[in-house]
Amino acid sequence: MQVDFYHLTVTPLDRALPQIAEKILSGGGRLLIVAESGAQRAALDRLLWAYSAESFLPHGEAGGEGDAHQPILIATDTLAANDARYIALVDGLWREEALGFDRAFHFFDGDRIAEARSAWKALADRDGIERRYWKQNDNGRWEQAA
Template sequence: MGAVYFYHLTQRPLEATLPQLLERALLQGWRVAVRGRDEGRMGWLDQKLWLGREEGFLPHGLAGGPHEAAQPILLTTQASAANDPQCVMAIDGAEVSPQEVMALERVCVLFDGNDGEALAKARTQWKALTDEGCAAQYWSEESGRWEKKAER
């Protein structure tokens, strides 16, 4: 049974935080699906992952693209991912079910703490998932470094 980790972004934007979490997931040997809600935003994120890192790129692809099933990281707006992930990273309020949390190694919910709507959505997701018995951790970077603030 997996767990869901909530990442409350307040100091750095998604495009700075996500690559670090993706690297950690790949080091665990996991395939990852990054799930968003908007195709245009996923295209933007695709460009950021290819061009935005001095250390090199993270191997990834967009859902519907060539060899999507072989991608270590797949950017998608769909609930199912062709790369058979062990980890899902939900961004921009993408939905995650309790069944997914329990079936996967890890689910990460990343949300912009400076956006009231995103914060409210994350709170709703936390309550829904923990009420269904999912193990959950809440991490905040408010102090300038990541700190675990809650666990259920």
Template sequence: MDILFYRLTSSSLEATVTTFAERTLQRGGRMIVRGTGAARLDQLDAHLWAYRDDSFLPHGRDGTHDAEQPVLLTTKAGRPNAAGTVLLVDGARFEADGIDELDRLALIFDGHDAEATQAAREDWKKVTETGQTAVFWAEEDGRWVEKARSG
């Protein structure tokens, strides 16, 4: 499995998470969005309920029927909803434990934030040390372009 790194420079975290969630659910999968702060996850929660007038993405915050949630927003480790896709956002860090059980792992970081960029570089190194392939994606002209690949 490739570990994906997405550097946000023009898209919002909300838009990127929404795209991942829509595609994951279209494939019949489940997803976890793991962050580091409850307030930010509350913002994502509100966005996913109201991002379009004609629909919403079925999801929930941790502590509310976790195992039943197609998309679970959490600060905790683990995969209580048996998600195959995990997004690490807002400083959530890469851990090698359990990656063999995943279909997709993506680390999404703010490319305008020097600390977030440095943390992503450190995680890139950790990923390559595990023998996994790391793939770096950047935004160019409104689309995602693969910029680097390890291994």
């Protein structure tokens, strides 16, 4: 199980998340996006429809009739009604349930760095977990730092 920590310093979530979502979908995978805030979930819903002039990312908000059919599902919790094997925690809060997926993406900014460090340390000695820490260079490109 792989956990990727993404420290958002230059590129905001609304540019980083769609890139990862596109890669997952292009490989035939499904994604669960988790955010506690209703306002953030609504913003993500709008983002995934309009992030690119050429395309959109098919998705829905959890609680609908067609949850099981959504390639990307936006939810408040880690229940993957769409059978996703990938999870993106986008509100800076780590959730242990993310370890039940094949791969977790934990996005955080400077306001949540303490929580991210705690999660990083807590996962250090856990069997079967590979941690990766990604940071942005001055040009906004992602570099693996750990």
